[in-house]
Structure formats: structure tokens, C-alpha cells
Amino acid sequence: MIGKLNRNSTLLSSIISIILGMLVGAIAMLLSGYDPISAYGALFSSVFGSASDMGETLRTITPLIFAGLAVALAFRTGMFNIGVEGQLVIGSLAAAFVGLKLELPPVLHAIVALVVGALAGAIWALIPGLLKAIRGVHEVIVCIMMNWIALFLSNYMVGKVLSNNSDSTEKIHPSASIRVDFLTDMFDGARVHLGLILAILTTIFVYVLLFRTKLGYELRAVGLNPDASEYAGMSVKRNIILSMMISGGIAGLAGAVELLGTSEYLAINPSLPGTGFDGIAVALLGANTPIGVVLSSMLFGGLFNGGSNMQYVAEVPFEVIRIVFAAIILFVAANFVKQLGNRKNRKKKGEKASA
Amino acid sequence: MQMKRLLGSLVAVSLVATLAVGCGGNKSKETAKGDFSVGLVTDTGGLNDESFNQSANMGLQKAKNDIKVDVKAQESKKDDDYVPNLTRFAKDKRNLIWGVGFKFDKAIPDVAGEFKDSKFAIVDSNLGGKIPSNVVAVTFKxxxxxxxxxxxxxxxxxxxxxxxxxxxxxxxxxxxxxxxxxxxxxxxxxxxxxxxxxxxxxxxxxxxxxxxxxxxxxxxxxxxxxxxxxxxxxxxxxxxxxxxxxxxxxxxxxxxxxxxxxxxxxxKRVDVAVFEITKQAKEGTLKLGTEVNFGLKDEGxxxxxxxxxxxxxxxxxxxxxxxxxxxxxxxxxx
Incomplete structure (x- = not known):
């Protein structure tokens, strides 16, 4: 019951935070001499404008849903999986490996690449999970280091194994691609791919897992109170490891989907892709619920994709979108809106008491 | 009280803003264009990288001033942005579209294949020798x-x-x-x-x-x-x-x-290259499907x-x- 009530107010405070965030962005634009109305106009018209714009927005949303789900799921077990970034990179790498080096019939090839990508992500997340469960090493530290190992491993493999000393690999075999013609045609050439459908399926999977199974109950129980869960006979260690692995698997799937659907090749990257970190923001705004993650992914995906159109039409720098993004997160994280209500109540009480 | 009023006014302002946005939306697709228009997409370094992107933009601005072409530049924030950014220019029917940096070596052939009527140029890559018939590859020694x-x-x-x-x-x-x-x-x-x-x-x-x-x-x-x-x-x-x-x-x-x-x-005179190629494209003398290599001889x-x-x-x-x-x-x- 309490959960339901809270969720309503979370939704409300999220919406208010979004509005406040956009206002901050508008103020930033006014201060630097841009027209916020035409900028936001360009932003929204590009999200819903043409079929291909909408398609590219959906393409941007897809990895955010995966990353958000991965963070949210781990968070429910009390784990802060900041390593989604690295698990995603490893997922991409594994999928690229399968897509380039194996020769398999269509459909099967894609499925194998996806499964291997997810497994690779899960294994990458297993390491911080194990260290946390057995040795009590804080997962954030391990995850951050694992992110860099993943990045440099991927760069090394691209240069030395998957290509001949080049900056990027060749394109994967068409049989491993998850782009499908009917989606591409439907969205007028945009790179929408089956990853979107996988993202929706994964959302349902996470919902069912967390709220409709015994395992999910245990995962959440461990997150709420590990001591009580231990006392009730649950294995905290087992749940921590499982949670990290499932979370890493989802992250790995995100990487695989991005590679097999969007880019279709892997390049040497000087920095981490950032999708995993965006996933933390997505999960935060979505209050760690599957449906919330989908909604906030839609918002941020829309902002990101619309943001480049905003730069195109209104010539407002993309950084403004980052300001909006950051401001929204700030308002949500600081619980500013709720705080406002609480302080008012407290003030009133205080006044009464002193009178 | 003050807080409440502040919040109230914020919400009111945002409502007005949303309304205005709703009305302003449809005119955003228009873009003013001259006889010859050029688009330039940077890689993730952005326009102020104190390096080749910035230099390319200088060449673009020179083209705007000296030979009066309509120009527009767009920054990419992620590698995934290359294709949509190029596509946006192509749909806008720009005559010549630049992809600055070797990172465009997959995106340019893709987009060029889809928009056969547009001309494209890539900096710092010869696309492995497989240059499509509507693309010019600009490289430097x-x-x-x-x-x-x-x-x-x-x-x-x-x-x-x-x-x-x-x-x-x-x-x-x-x-x-x-x-x-x-x-x-x-x-x-x-x-x-x-x-x-x-x-x-x-x-x-x-x-x-x-x-x-x-x-x-x-x-x-x-x-x-x-x-x-x-x-x-x-x-x-x-x-x-x-x-x-x-x-x-x-x-x-x-x-x-x-x-x-x-x-x-x-x-590395990316600006010279961008200007020269743009000029040739405007005059109709640009050879496509080839690599143009700028060295010491060409002051590249x-x-x-x-x-x-x-x-x-x-x-x-x-x-x-x-x-x-x-x-x-x-x-x-x-």
C-alpha cells in the first residue's frame, strides 16, 4: 500500500523535476542569447516530426532501456552496478566477435551473437559480484576498474584480433544483423532494429522476475535488509551474485544489440560510450521500476535525439541538452520537490509550536 | 508562502512555454538556402577541438564569405550520430556534405549509397580504396x-x-x-x-x-x-x-x-582542402569517386x-x- 502511494508522488515529483529541468535549460539558453521557444520547438518537432526522426528516437531509446533496467535491477538488491558501461562494451565485443568470426545461417547467427553478448556481460559482472559476496569488496570500486579493463580490452581486440591494425572492424556478416527491412521501411530508413522489441521483452522479463517470482522477492528482500533476509534463511551472497549477473547480462545484451543493430561494426574508442552512466540517470528518474525505466528512457532518448536537431534548426549547442539532463537528475536526486513540501509542513508545525 | 508562490509561477511559466512550443513546432523544418549549400558534420571532437574539426569549419566559413555558399555545421556527440547527422543534411538537399575525420569511413558510404543524388566528402580516409561514385576522399600527407x-x-x-x-x-x-x-x-x-x-x-x-x-x-x-x-x-x-x-x-x-x-x-590545412573542394564542387569541376591527396606540394x-x-x-x-x-x-x- 505504502509503495503504491509513494509511487504516485514519485511520478508527480518526476514530472515536476522534468519541467523544472527544462526551465533551467531555457534560462541557460536565454542567458547565452538563444531563443528557447524555437529551440524546444525544434526539439519536439524532431521527436515526433517525420517517420525517420521518430525511428532514430526509438533507436536512441533502445540502449537506454536496457542500461536503465540493468542498473535498476541491481539497485533493487542493494548493488550499485556502475559497471553497466563496461559490461555493455564487453557485450558489444563478444557480439562483434561472433558476428565477424563465425559463419552461421541467418537468424541463428544473430541469436548466437545476442546470447554470447549477454553471457559475456554477465561474466564481466560476475567478478565484482563475487568479490562483493565473498570478500566484501565494494562493487563500485571494482566496477569502475572493470569498465576501463573492458574498454582497453575491446580496443586491443579491435586493433589486433578483429581487424588488421585498423581503427575499426569490418561490418559484421549480414546473417548476424538484427536490422530488419520492414522496420527500416516503416521508419523511412532510420536504423530501428529488433533491439527495440528485445528491450520491451526484457522490460517484461525484469518486471516478472522482480515482482512475480520467488527469486525476485529474495532479490528485493536482500536489497531492503540483508541482515533480515539472512535471518529468514535467504542466501545474501547467492542473491548478490545472481543480481549482478542478471544485471550484467542485460547490459551485455544492450551492447550486443547496439552492435548488431545500430553500428554493425566495432571501432577503437578513446572513451567509454556513456550509455551505462546514462542508465543510472534513467533508473533514478524511473524510480527503479521497469515501467519507470521505459518512460524515462523515452524522455532522455527524445531529449538526446531531439537535441541534435535543436542544434541543426535553432543552432543551440547540444550542451544545453546536457544542462537540461543534468538539471532534471539534480532535481530528482535531491528530492527537491518533495523536500519543498516537507519543509513547508515542518515550518507550519514549528510556527504552531512556538505560538 | 514565498516558496509556494515561486513554485506556482514556475509552473505557470512552464505551461506557457509548452504552449508556445506547440505552436512554434511546424516552422522548424524551413531552412534558408542559397544557390549552393554545404553541410559539415564534425566527429566527436566538436567544432572547437583546436584541431582538424575547427580547421575544417574555418574552411567552411571562408567558403561562405568568399564564394557565397550557404553553410551549416553540425557536431556529433557519439559515433552513432554520424549517420543521422549526414542523413539530415542529405534530406535537406544540401549539395555537398562533409564528414570530418576518418571515423566517418563507415557512415559516408552508407549514407552516400542511400542518397545517390547528393555529393559527399570525407576527410582523412580513402575508404580503403572503395570510394563510391558520389564521394570524394580528401587525405593529407x-x-x-x-x-x-x-x-x-x-x-x-x-x-x-x-x-x-x-x-x-x-x-x-x-x-x-x-x-x-x-x-x-x-x-x-x-x-x-x-x-x-x-x-x-x-x-x-x-x-x-x-x-x-x-x-x-x-x-x-x-x-x-x-x-x-x-x-x-x-x-x-x-x-x-x-x-x-x-x-x-x-x-x-x-x-x-x-x-x-x-x-x-x-x-594540416584542412581549411584549405575544405575550401578548395567546396569551390570545385560549386563550379562543377569536382572529380568524384577519387582520392584527393594534399601534400607539401599543394601546401596541404x-x-x-x-x-x-x-x-x-x-x-x-x-x-x-x-x-x-x-x-x-x-x-x-x-
């Missing part, structure tokens, strides 16, 4: 310019040790390294070149620590081909004795980063005019330059 930087360094060094900081160890950066090393060796057979790679194009801190270890290890001149990493090199050299320790910049004249310590900069690469190289050394650099132009010296690129 980075090794030739780097060779001259190497000659200047080899002749100037007092310790007979110079350093090279590369960005990512990729074929493109290897061209700089190979040319520089060859130049140093030609000018001063006794000198050694210590080569290090940052494996990044943005990590200035890494650049600084690499520069520090090179200088501490005995090098007195360090050349970089590492994008944003190079800023760390200039930070480090500035903290050392002027006239004794030198840095050599890349892509643009970087002397303003450390005016007293910058020996010279190897300039070279050393910056603003340099602290001594006149005697400069004379020798000039001699080597003529030899390369005449073909008496072939500079290795690997």
Missing part, C-alpha cells in the same frame, strides 16, 4: 609535414633525444610517427626518438604525465599527434625552462598554448609560419622541403 617537424627537431635538439606522443596507435597516427622519426634521423643520425602512445585523444592529464616522463628521461623536444592529449604536453613544457625545452604542435598553429615553448607546429601540410626555429635550421628545413617536393626524398608513411 601527414608524414611529409611530420618529416619537416622531425628535421627541425633533429637539428635543434641539444640532448640528441626527442620524443613523440601519439593518440591512439592507429594507421593514421603511425603516419605522423613514421614521418617524424624519419625526419629526425635524416637531420641528425645521432638523435634517438622515444615514442609513446596515450591510447586516447582527449586525456590531457595522461598527456602531461607522458610529456613529463619524456622530458625527465632526457628529451628536450616533444612532438605530439594526439588531439586533446596534446594540451597536457603544452602544460608540462610551460612549467620548464624556456629556450631549453620545446614542444611541437599539430594540426593547427598551437603556439598560443605555450608561446615561449612552441618550436613550431605541423599544420607544412610547418606554421609562427615558429621559434632558428634561421640556420629553417634554411635546412626549407632544403628538405624542396627535396620532398621534387621527389628526391620519399617519406615513409608506416
Amino acid at each position: 601527414d608524414e611529409e609535414g611530420s618529416f619537416l617537424a622531425g628535421v627541425a627537431a633533429g637539428k635543434t635538439t641539444k640532448t640528441n633525444q626527442v620524443g613523440f606522443i601519439g593518440g591512439m596507435s592507429s594507421p593514421l597516427i603511425k603516419k605522423f610517427e613514421a614521418g617524424f622519426t624519419a625526419g629526425v634521423k635524416q637531420a641528425n643520425p645521432k638523435a634517438t626518438v622515444k615514442v609513446v602512445y596515450a591510447e586516447s585523444f582527449s586525456d590531457a592529464t595522461k598527456g602531461r604525465s607522458l610529456a613529463k616522463s619524456l622530458y625527465d628521461g632526457g628529451a628536450d623536444i616533444v612532438y605530439h599527434a594526439a588531439g586533446g592529449v596534446g594540451k597536457g604536453l603544452f602544460d608540462e613544457v610551460k612549467s620548464r625552462e624556456a629556450g631549453k625545452y620545446w614542444a611541437i604542435g599539430v594540426d593547427m598553429d598551437q603556439s598560443r598554448l605555450a608561446p615561449e615553448h612552441t618550436l613550431t607546429s605541423m599544420i 601540410v607544412g610547418l606554421s609560419k609562427n615558429s621559434k626555429i632558428s634561421p640556420e635550421v629553417m634554411k635546412q628545413v626549407e632544403e628538405f622541403k624542396q627535396k620532398i617536393i621534387k621527389g628526391e626524398i620519399t617519406v615513409p608513411s608506416k
Whole structure:
């Protein structure tokens, strides 16, 4: 019951935070001499404008849903999986490996690449999970280091194994691609791919897992109170490891989907892709619920994709979108809106008491 | 009370803003265009990277002023943005669309294949030799310019040790390294070149620590081909004795980063290339489906005019330059 009530107010405070965030962005634009109305106009018209714009927005949303789900799921077990970034990179790498080096019939090839990508992500997340469960090493530290190992491993493999000393690999075999013609045609050439459908399926999977199974109950129980869960006979260690692995698997799937659907090749990257970190923001705004993650992914995906159109039409720098993004997160994280209500109540009480 | 009123007014303002946005939406697709219009998409470095993107944009702005073409530039924030950004220009029916940087080597053929009526140009990649019929590939003989930087360094060094900081160890950066090393060796057979790679194009801190270890290890001149990493090199050299320790910049004249310590900069005239190709495209003389290679001969690469190289050394650099132009010296690129 309490959960339901809270969720309503979370939704409300999220919406208010979004509005406040956009206002901050508008103020930033006014201060630097841009027209916020035409900028936001360009932003929204590009999200819903043409079929291909909408398609590219959906393409941007897809990895955010995966990353958000991965963070949210781990968070429910009390784990802060900041390593989604690295698990995603490893997922991409594994999928690229399968897509380039194996020769398999269509459909099967894609499925194998996806499964291997997810497994690779899960294994990458297993390491911080194990260290946390057995040795009590804080997962954030391990995850951050694992992110860099993943990045440099991927760069090394691209240069030395998957290509001949080049900056990027060749394109994967068409049989491993998850782009499908009917989606591409439907969205007028945009790179929408089956990853979107996988993202929706994964959302349902996470919902069912967390709220409709015994395992999910245990995962959440461990997150709420590990001591009580231990006392009730649950294995905290087992749940921590499982949670990290499932979370890493989802992250790995995100990487695989991005590679097999969007880019279709892997390049040497000087920095981490950032999708995993965006996933933390997505999960935060979505209050760690599957449906919330989908909604906030839609918002941020829309902002990101619309943001480049905003730069195109209104010539407002993309950084403004980052300001909006950051401001929204700030308002949500600081619980500013709720705080406002609480302080008012407290003030009133205080006044009464002193009178 | 005050808080409540503030919140109320904020909400009101935002409602008005949303309404206005709703009305303003439909006019956003219009873009003013002249007879000939050009679009330019940067890679993730952005328009102010003090490197080739910025230089490309300078060429674009020159085209706007000198030959009156309509121009528009767009930054990419992620590698995934290349295709939609190029597509946006193509749908806008721009006559010539630039992709700046070798990172476009997958996106340009894809988009060019889809929009066969548009012309495209890519900087720093020859697309592995498979250049579509509506694309021109613009490359630079980075090794030739780097060779001259190497000659200047080899002749100037007092310790007979110079350093090279590369960005990512990729074929493109290897061209700089190979040319520089060859130049140093030609000018001063006794000198050694210590080569290090940052494996990044943005990590200035890494650049600084690499520069520090090179200088501490005995090098007195360090050349970089590492994008944003190079800023760390200039930070480090500035903290050392002027006239004794030198840095050599890349892509643009970087002397303003450390005016007293910058020996010279190897300039890559992406601006010249962008302007020339754009001009040819406007006049209808542009040859498509080929690679255009800018070297010392075409003034596509070279050393910056603003340099602290001594006149005697400069004379020798000039001699080597003529030899390369005449073909008496072939500079290795690997």
C-alpha cells in the first residue's frame, strides 16, 4: 500500500523535476542569447516530426532501456552496478566477435551473437559480484576498474584480433544483423532494429522476475535488509551474485544489440560510450521500476535525439541538452520537490509550536 | 508562502512555454538556402577541438564569405550520430556534405549509397580504396609535414633525444610517427626518438604525465599527434625552462598554448582542402569517386609560419622541403 502511494508522488515529483529541468535549460539558453521557444520547438518537432526522426528516437531509446533496467535491477538488491558501461562494451565485443568470426545461417547467427553478448556481460559482472559476496569488496570500486579493463580490452581486440591494425572492424556478416527491412521501411530508413522489441521483452522479463517470482522477492528482500533476509534463511551472497549477473547480462545484451543493430561494426574508442552512466540517470528518474525505466528512457532518448536537431534548426549547442539532463537528475536526486513540501509542513508545525 | 508562490509561477511559466512550443513546432523544418549549400558534420571532437574539426569549419566559413555558399555545421556527440547527422543534411538537399575525420569511413558510404543524388566528402580516409561514385576522399600527407617537424627537431635538439606522443596507435597516427622519426634521423643520425602512445585523444592529464616522463628521461623536444592529449604536453613544457625545452604542435598553429615553448607546429590545412573542394564542387569541376591527396606540394601540410626555429635550421628545413617536393626524398608513411 505504502509503495503504491509513494509511487504516485514519485511520478508527480518526476514530472515536476522534468519541467523544472527544462526551465533551467531555457534560462541557460536565454542567458547565452538563444531563443528557447524555437529551440524546444525544434526539439519536439524532431521527436515526433517525420517517420525517420521518430525511428532514430526509438533507436536512441533502445540502449537506454536496457542500461536503465540493468542498473535498476541491481539497485533493487542493494548493488550499485556502475559497471553497466563496461559490461555493455564487453557485450558489444563478444557480439562483434561472433558476428565477424563465425559463419552461421541467418537468424541463428544473430541469436548466437545476442546470447554470447549477454553471457559475456554477465561474466564481466560476475567478478565484482563475487568479490562483493565473498570478500566484501565494494562493487563500485571494482566496477569502475572493470569498465576501463573492458574498454582497453575491446580496443586491443579491435586493433589486433578483429581487424588488421585498423581503427575499426569490418561490418559484421549480414546473417548476424538484427536490422530488419520492414522496420527500416516503416521508419523511412532510420536504423530501428529488433533491439527495440528485445528491450520491451526484457522490460517484461525484469518486471516478472522482480515482482512475480520467488527469486525476485529474495532479490528485493536482500536489497531492503540483508541482515533480515539472512535471518529468514535467504542466501545474501547467492542473491548478490545472481543480481549482478542478471544485471550484467542485460547490459551485455544492450551492447550486443547496439552492435548488431545500430553500428554493425566495432571501432577503437578513446572513451567509454556513456550509455551505462546514462542508465543510472534513467533508473533514478524511473524510480527503479521497469515501467519507470521505459518512460524515462523515452524522455532522455527524445531529449538526446531531439537535441541534435535543436542544434541543426535553432543552432543551440547540444550542451544545453546536457544542462537540461543534468538539471532534471539534480532535481530528482535531491528530492527537491518533495523536500519543498516537507519543509513547508515542518515550518507550519514549528510556527504552531512556538505560538 | 514565498516558496509556494515561486513554485506556482514556475509552473505557470512552464505551461506557457509548452504552449508556445506547440505552436512554434511546424516552422522548424524551413531552412534558408542559397544557390549552393554545404553541410559539415564534425566527429566527436566538436567544432572547437583546436584541431582538424575547427580547421575544417574555418574552411567552411571562408567558403561562405568568399564564394557565397550557404553553410551549416553540425557536431556529433557519439559515433552513432554520424549517420543521422549526414542523413539530415542529405534530406535537406544540401549539395555537398562533409564528414570530418576518418571515423566517418563507415557512415559516408552508407549514407552516400542511400542518397545517390547528393555529393559527399570525407576527410582523412580513402575508404580503403572503395570510394563510391558520389564521394570524394580528401587525405593529407601527414608524414611529409611530420618529416619537416622531425628535421627541425633533429637539428635543434641539444640532448640528441626527442620524443613523440601519439593518440591512439592507429594507421593514421603511425603516419605522423613514421614521418617524424624519419625526419629526425635524416637531420641528425645521432638523435634517438622515444615514442609513446596515450591510447586516447582527449586525456590531457595522461598527456602531461607522458610529456613529463619524456622530458625527465632526457628529451628536450616533444612532438605530439594526439588531439586533446596534446594540451597536457603544452602544460608540462610551460612549467620548464624556456629556450631549453620545446614542444611541437599539430594540426593547427598551437603556439598560443605555450608561446615561449612552441618550436613550431605541423599544420594540416584542412581549411584549405575544405575550401578548395567546396569551390570545385560549386563550379562543377569536382572529380568524384577519387582520392584527393594534399601534400607539401599543394601546401596541404607544412610547418606554421609562427615558429621559434632558428634561421640556420629553417634554411635546412626549407632544403628538405624542396627535396620532398621534387621527389628526391620519399617519406615513409608506416
